[in-house]
Amino acid sequence: MTVNTLPLSEKTKSGMASLIDAVSTQARVINALILRETKTRYGEHKIGFVWAILEPAIMVSIFVAFFAVVRSDNPGGMPLVPFMLTGLVPFSFFKDSMTQMQGAIAGNRQLFAFPQVTTFDVIIARGILEIVILASVFTILLILVDLGGWSIRIERPLDVLAALGLLSMMGLGFGFFFASLSPVLPSSRQISGALFGRPLFFSSGVFFTAESIPPFVRDYLLYNPLLHSLELLRSGFFYEFETTHGQWDYALSWAVGLFAFGLLFHQAMRRRAIVGI
Numbered sequence: 001m002t003v004n005t006l007p008l009s010e011k012t013k014s015g016m017a018s019l020i021d022a023v024s025t026q027a028r029v030i031n032a033l034i035l036r037e038t039k040t041r042y043g044e045h046k047i048g049f050v051w052a053i054l055e056p057a058i059m060v061s062i063f064v065a066f067f068a069v070v071r072s073d074n075p076g077g078m079p080l081v082p083f084m085l086t087g088l089v090p091f092s093f094f095k096d097s098m099t100q101m102q103g104a105i106a107g108n109r110q111l112f113a114f115p116q117v118t119t120f121d122v123i124i125a126r127g128i129l130e131i132v133i134l135a136s137v138f139t140i141l142l143i144l145v146d147l148g149g150w151s152i153r154i155e156r157p158l159d160v161l162a163a164l165g166l167l168s169m170m171g172l173g174f175g176f177f178f179a180s181l182s183p184v185l186p187s188s189r190q191i192s193g194a195l196f197g198r199p200l201f202f203s204s205g206v207f208f209t210a211e212s213i214p215p216f217v218r219d220y221l222l223y224n225p226l227l228h229s230l231e232l233l234r235s236g237f238f239y240e241f242e243t244t245h246g247q248w249d250y251a252l253s254w255a256v257g258l259f260a261f262g263l264l265f266h267q268a269m270r271r272r273a274i275v276g277i
Contacts, residue, residue, distance in 0.1 A: 159236025
């Protein structure tokens, strides 16, 4: 009896071709989902993206006005307006991406009738879209601040991008976790809001530097990887500031760990999440 077998090189080529085809198909699906999410969020309301810019601009203005009254010096030697901008918007790379991803499965339940669409696709599409929007908003606001008279000179752009990447990875990790959990446990949205809303907002260095707080408080707050990420971002952004507390290895460990945990949890819960919606 003769068994027809392909040579090893042919098997390798066939396997690579199948992998490339699968990746290409998934990329097209995710791209289509991103376009669908964009149309859903901004298609019917022309002012939608404008509000995405106005909202952080208004928040920055409010907090700048408040801190200008409360204190007369610049935090860490950094100009107050760019300081606030580099806290509020980068924090949103974590918070907003996580929040937008939470309802991805429930919000796209009708799409699971198509075999090409998976829960991973709808979740990651929302995360990517939010990060792209925030990156665009951050860039536009930096340009507006520069035109407004605050000179924007970024000392180490790669460090800024790396810190934004760490914040995004942490947001994506929690996003996968809560997106997979919320169809099974709807109250998880309230839990995530309580845990990752104001407590993290006021303890992650959005309004302060680690050096400016008392050591006995700082020792506890430095367990927060978001504080490390914002310290590293501002250290790369401003010539006037160098962090002595932000650690790349600590923030990177948390970012990779949370992202891996989110993916593993989603892998374990994806079938139950579809059933639960």
